[in-house]
Amino acid sequence: MFRDIRLHGYANDQIEFYAITAGSEAYNRYFFNTDPTDPGEIRFFSPGNEFIIGKNGISHRGNGGSFCEYMFGVDQPIADLAKEDVSNRLIIYGTHYDNRSGTLRFSERTEGYVSYDKIFFDGNAIFNYFFALTGVDFSAPMPEQQERILRVLGKALKRSGAVGEEQDNLIIREILDIIDDPNAHLFLFKLINVRHREYSEAFKALYFNNKKITDSEFQSLAVLAERYGIDRYQQERIRIDVMYKHPDNRRIVDEYKNILIACNRKGEINKLENARLTRLKTLSVRNKIPGALFYTLDEMLKKDKKLVDLEESNYISETRTILEGMFLSERQIESTIDAEDMLKLLYAKKQAAENRDHAFEEMLLDASKACDEKIRDGADISILEGYSYIITYFDRYDATSSAINQLAFMENVRISEEMIRSLLGNKHAFDMLAPDLFTKLFLSGIFEDKYLGIYGRKKVSHLAAGLKLIEENRLTTTGLLDQLVNIDSDERLHLTLLAHIKDRIRNFYSKYATKGDQDALKKELAEELKNKRLIDGEIPDHLFREAILTIKKEAVYIHNLLPQIILEKNWALREDFLENSGLDRFYVEELEREFFELNGLDLEELYQIRKGFN
Template sequence: MHQELRLHGHIDDAVEYFVTVAGRDAQRFHFYERSGDGLRIFAPGNEIRLDATGLTHWGNGGSFCAYMHGVEQPLADLLKKDVCNRLVLFGARYRDNGELQFSSDTGGRIPYDSIFEEGHAISNCFFFVTGSVYGALATQQEGLLCLLGKILKRTARVAESDDARLVDELFGLLGHKSYFYLLRLIHKKHLAYQELFRDLYFRYRAIPDGEFERLRALAQRLDISQSQQRRIRIAVMYSHRDNRPVVDEYRDILVDCHLRGAISRQENARLTRLKTLATRNKIPPALFEPLDRHLRYDKLVDQEQDYIAATREILSGLLQDNPRLSAVITREDLVRLLHSKRQALLNRDYLFDQIVLETSRICDERVHGGADIALAERLRGILDAFDHFERCLKEINNLAFMVTVRIQETMLTELQRSYRQFERLQPGLFEELLLSDVLCNRFLGSYGRRKLLCLREALRAGMARAVLLTQLQQITDEERLHGQLLHLLKQLLQADYVSDLQGAAVELLRQQVLAAVDLVTAEQRACAERLFRQLLVQLETERYYLQQLLPRILRQRLAELREDFLLNSGLDRFYVEELENAYVARTGLATEVLEQLRRQAAEIA
């Protein structure tokens, strides 16, 4: 039975420490001493010192922390689904062949800034051990890796705030004469920022401008860097219960593809579906970017596809050593680059961005070295066009897939300005680049399609922003009302079906539903009346699918019949998939059957 001694204190207004020493008869140990504002934690042959600016260590041991989603995680750890922690042993280095090499040179000093930048932004642990490992320090480190390495890389207790259970879990692997020394450093300012962001994000998902200003003011007052703010926000967003399953499934698919060295068309369709689902459910794209960056290498994408070759050809004209051979980027070249950019996004091919970034770097170096400033100006024109494209694509995807999206006049102004610029390059270019793919997306819902068609006609006709804003807001308001009425109808009907209701019962149901929603104007009431009638038909169609078609589809593996229903029922594909998921969960059927049908349907489409 081991005992624990604990010490708690503060280095300054930013860094807090917790020290835990575990062992038999631990109460007899004197393991620390204070020196001014510093702290020394010691044992025979081991020591950690804390001072005003950093941590100094020698002896055995190392550091560990929970991985933050989005950090530069070693590929070997990323490919193992159960690894969740970062572990660094003092004096250990990887050779060129990937083999871990241990050294007896384990001493060193680490500034606090580096600890929280290279490790976890909020909580990092350091440790050393006595009584369990012997010999030279290199031998001790190798022994600690064998004893504790597997569990330190995988235990979820590293992320917990109370170290008692973590120490219990680790001490059980050590000998009865061992003493385990654990130091946890907490960055209090980063923790305060994380807690406020978590509260706001979990409450709103789309944080209102006023609340986000509170967060910005806190970061400014605490002097938290932009990079640390981003790391903390991404980690919090990933931890949300609605976000994590989607991101984890995306990661699992990419891991399997990386291990196999290729991505099949079916897997690519699944990845695309997850990205679309993420957009609809307001899951930030930033959660997928680290996975794409770490796991999607050039070998997973067709090598040097036509659009990549065209990009290299056009941008190489900017980099000719002979100024007379430096090609001017024509209007046609810019159109080709924009189409290449679109194709690269569709394929999630980051080779395109690498080529652009490398070209930018070379141009910057040449201009700094005395080259004509016109080189940078030509590149700036290309980058501005890419910027317009990306901003417009983001806003159009929000209109298409986000339910009850907030529509702002500034966004419409930007879309109109970009529309005119693209049309000057080539008539119809805006629709080719930004609308055609989304309008062909199988998961585009009826209201999203209406908003996009409204936007397209307004841009073509040069409609005033105020008029367009009103029309789009009316569609969004109807979308919101549709969701409210559907929710109310399902609550009121419960186990009953529309087909079982007679005229008087239908009229009573109509009165109950309309009385439960806030209808101010006559137009709103007329819209609600129309939606009520449509929803009665929709619910009857839903009942027919769940009671008759879906059991037969699952039993006989009829992917074609499922796809025919989706094309002709008028129900949104996302909504039908949610019904299917609920049906499978309710009936206890294997989810693999449903996933197989969806993959077959994607191939049919």
């Protein structure tokens, strides 16, 4: 059993540290000292090793290295990204990769200095570990020591869950157990950026509450970041890492990542894989998963990958032409963005969003930078006015698209008069560009989406009709709000009924075949829901009948049709049921997933049946 001595302190008002020496004779070792002439520096030492914690960074000499948990979205070697069990970044002092031989080279020179800024920029933004070892096996020439450390500890350190959980005792035990030398001693140093940690914990507390950050909450985070001087890059990587670690997000994002890794290795994305990626993106909207998580993976893994058998579009080149044209005014050429240009850009934005093509957003960013630089250098202000005109419409597009998608694909959406008034204003602005542009951009396509459920369709249909009636002064915003809230209430009650009826059938053997059975079940259910304060009055007949019908259809599909579909790989039979049953595709796909998992079937077969690749 190891013993350890720990020293806790602060290098400065931002960096906290823990220094630990662990081994069988740790109590007999004196392992640090300070320089009276420089109280801001503390030196740790062991035979052949030295580690100095200063005010602005650390110095090291000897064997060992550093490790930390990978943050989601940071650049990782594909080899690490592809292995689900690899969660940590490992650096061994004095090593470099030899491109010619494809191997690691170990150097005599392992000493160095690293600033805290670089440590928390290159590594984990919150905490990072450094280590060194002494013992019989660590007295050889330095390259041999480092190679042995990597060979013996590398696999374990890159996979240890104790690192991400900051379980220092477990990390020490794992390392010393693997070394298996009673005379070996481990020197472990943990550096913590307390400002980054406070920002991370504040964001996590807000985000994990309901997977949403309000404007006022985001402002409080911005104030915290400004007070601590946390730059935007660090803020973003901390937020993305926290969002990824939410359990509801992680499963879908990991599946998306695994598909992209497979595509990356092949260098191409085929029809099936692209369809699955699209499906996961659709699911992410329903589950309120931020698009930033997928964008990060796309940037790392999807860039430059060939889309096999997908049509090439001209919208990117057309967008580039219009954006480049903004700067022709510098050469006294009239190049204002007119309504026709704006229409092309809006349709291009719509197509880019549907294709998940980030080249479009990158072009906008490049244009923004170029605009800023030219204005700074004295260019005509009309350039900025033209770009602002584009961004104003794009902001309207994003706000409208987000609101309508939430209504269409998400449950329990907060609907307000403010949202309706915003949509009304945006509709007016789009329709001023071209007649019925609002409908063409946001409504026509959504009604063709196979994943649009019954209640989502009702909400969007009522919204479209209601906005038109408001414009004609035949309906008020309050009236439309009441309609949408009622549909949303029906949806919530429908889901509640569905869950409770299935629970009663499963656990209380309740019957629902005859009208008498259904009346008895409805009475029992009403009493239960009232006791749970889920309803105030009686259960509406139409919602109860709808729930019973859904369960009957579910039973037919699971027990009769799905086994036949799997056996025959009959994609057409599945599509026929989905189109004629009236059941939501999301709901049916969840039933299918549960069926496959319950029966130990290969999910890959399910994906192929869904997309008709039999």
